[in-house]
Amino acid sequence: xxxxxxxxxxxxxxxxxxxxxxxxxxxxxxxxxxxxxxxxxxxxxxxxxxxxxxxxxxxxxxxxxxxxxxxxxxxxxxxxxxxxxxxxxxxxxxxxxxxxxxxxxxxxxxxxxxxxxxxxxxxxxxxxxxxxxxxxxxxxxxxxxxxxxxxxxxxxxxxxxxxxxxxxxxxxxxxxxxxxxxxxxxxxxxxxxxxxxxxxxxxxxxxxxxxxxxxxxxxxxxxxxxxxxxxxxxxxxxxxxxxxxxxxxxxxxxxxxxxxxxxxxxxxxxxxxxxxxxxxxxxxxxxxxxxxxxxxxxxxxxxxxxxxxxxxxxxxxxxxxxxxxxxxxxxxxxxxxxxxxxxxxxxxxxxxxxxxxxxxxxxxx
Ligand SMILES: *Cc1c(COP(=O)(O)O)cnc(C)c1O
Numbered sequence: 001x002x003x004x005x006x007x008x009x010x011x012x013x014x015x016x017x018x019x020x021x022x023x024x025x026x027x028x029x030x031x032x033x034x035x036x037x038x039x040x041x042x043x044x045x046x047x048x049x050x051x052x053x054x055x056x057x058x059x060x061x062x063x064x065x066x067x068x069x070x071x072x073x074x075x076x077x078x079x080x081x082x083x084x085x086x087x088x089x090x091x092x093x094x095x096x097x098x099x100x101x102x103x104x105x106x107x108x109x110x111x112x113x114x115x116x117x118x119x120x121x122x123x124x125x126x127x128x129x130x131x132x133x134x135x136x137x138x139x140x141x142x143x144x145x146x147x148x149x150x151x152x153x154x155x156x157x158x159x160x161x162x163x164x165x166x167x168x169x170x171x172x173x174x175x176x177x178x179x180x181x182x183x184x185x186x187x188x189x190x191x192x193x194x195x196x197x198x199x200x201x202x203x204x205x206x207x208x209x210x211x212x213x214x215x216x217x218x219x220x221x222x223x224x225x226x227x228x229x230x231x232x233x234x235x236x237x238x239x240x241x242x243x244x245x246x247x248x249x250x251x252x253x254x255x256x257x258x259x260x261x262x263x264x265x266x267x268x269x270x271x272x273x274x275x276x277x278x279x280x281x282x283x284x285x286x287x288x289x290x291x292x293x294x295x296x297x298x299x300x301x302x303x304x305x306x307x308x309x310x311x312x313x314x315x316x317x318x319x320x321x322x323x324x325x326x327x328x329x330x331x332x333x334x335x336x337x338x339x340x341x342x343x344x345x346x347x348x349x350x351x352x353x354x355x356x357x358x359x360x361x362x363x364x365x
Pocket of ligand 1: 011075153174194
């Protein structure tokens, strides 16, 4: 059998094995074409079926109502950071941003390049080093804003909004690192976006979901074509050559997710993984110290913790690697350990890690 690492990388991250095996089987002869999917026209009926299936599976898995469009774009979350204000802030519109981490801060900074003072920071936990989310009474929304932007999962710091912030304007959300980790009510959301490379597929595809009324807010005829959400929606994400191979892999992942029982089943597995991992951290609170200060704000996608010394952190990473587990080193600005437990990480993978953590306390605690 092929050797497979137990992959805890933060992104790009592990993909479900069946989605990769399907790609392997179909690589040289995709849909009877005698070509790989990378080698056929994006206007061919064979590719089109994949494109449509990726879109319809997204709608089905997320339970999207008919007034939402699914776009398959490029440029990662970074390009979206700019496209959102470029499309939505015309006519002096204003927006609120909640800053809860490295990526949320970047989103606000990029938006300010476009919107200047029309971008208001409704809340920030930077003073707390982003070790928690803002509490409801710390969020100050402006009455004249057109949307509220936030980041559902803070990939670097390991916090996650279990309950989304409330506003009476459309929510715009960067879901790069927790897209489809569970079912949720999309109705307060006007636009959701994220690079596929954490929870959904390879890098190069930016999955974007946009509600019709928000699309109508995009008055951007003078923007370069690629930057216009409306154009992509009108052309069903086939305005130019889409990232066909990435979309193909995304399709394989989504089809696999459906076969597991959809987002409800995926959520159950994610919660079980969280209980195992946080259970171990809490049992050995004198040895494993979590970064996040509010238990209710803990992420089920990225789990940050420290060992008693940086030397022990390093030793932990090294020994884990010897045991087949990779990607555990914390983000450079924070240090310590980060365990990314995206959808493709199995409950068994986490059990293996927790067994290792238990053993590590025994020998080094
Ligand atoms: C990784 C990440 C990004 C950056 O994504 P790119 O696709 O590299 O632009 C942005 N936001 C969040 C929440 C992320 O996890």
